[in-house]
Amino acid sequence: MAKIALITGANKGIGFETARQLGLKGYTVLIGARDQKRGQEAVDILVSEKINAQLIELDPTNPDSIQKAVTAVESQFGVLDVLINNAGKMSDADHAAPASVPLSAFRETYELNVFALHEVTRAFWDLLNKSKAARLVNVSSALGSLTLHSNGGMGDFKVIAYDSSKAAVNMMTTHYAYQWKGTAHKANTIHPGSVKTDLNPNGELTVEEGAKTSVELATVADDGPNGKFFHLGNELPW
């Protein structure tokens, strides 16, 4: 049976392209989308490319929506092989000097990037553990690297709520990975690159390039890494 992969925020951007690339590898891809119409449009494109894609209505910030999604996956497949926590956002109010960024920007950003990521992971944990070799991929950012900010590697670009939310994602990933220590399952965190999407209109990479790292870690071998941070095959510093 084909492996089952759920990607959150898969109706567009890096998530959509990740679904396409996994679909082309033979995975059944579940397109997590908070908006039914946008999600179905994405599914229709993938299906027209002969990819086995299905819509899963999933707003990661809404516990009822998460529960419905778990029930749908459980009743149809009974297992989840890959979960890619891809949905993420950057608040407009984050584009200010760090000490001036309002708390509302933190709340808005953490709600999706941090709290929802944990809630989705927690909700799908039992189904992931039913896989022979589950893969959890958390879409973080090099902007979440404490090392790169402290050594100047990130230059002058500072968005404090977003950056700290991704640092939290990195830490959380080490903990999910710890829980899977000694098992066949793997949890890793990734930086897609600076990718041209609605979130980052000035990005330099295409979505095709931007999806590669998620796909690499979603399909990583059983002797592959667990609890690490990657970009295009290279390990990144925390």
Ligand SMILES: NC(=O)c1ccc[n+]([C@@H]2O[C@H](COP(=O)([O-])OP(=O)(O)OC[C@H]3O[C@@H](n4cnc5c(N)ncnc54)[C@H](OP(=O)(O)O)[C@@H]3O)[C@@H](O)[C@H]2O)c1
């Ligand atoms: N692009 C980059 O350069 C870059 C760099 C590093 C990391 N990343 C990370 O890559 C991931 C994908 O980003 P992207 O560039 O592909 O962005 P994108 O094109 O803006 O797509 C974001 C996805 O997340 C969903 N989403 C946004 N806000 C949401 C909310 N409040 N609740 C539920 N879903 C929400 C969107 O759904 P709707 O269409 O319904 O809004 C969409 O499916 C994010 O985690 C981002 O932080 C991106």
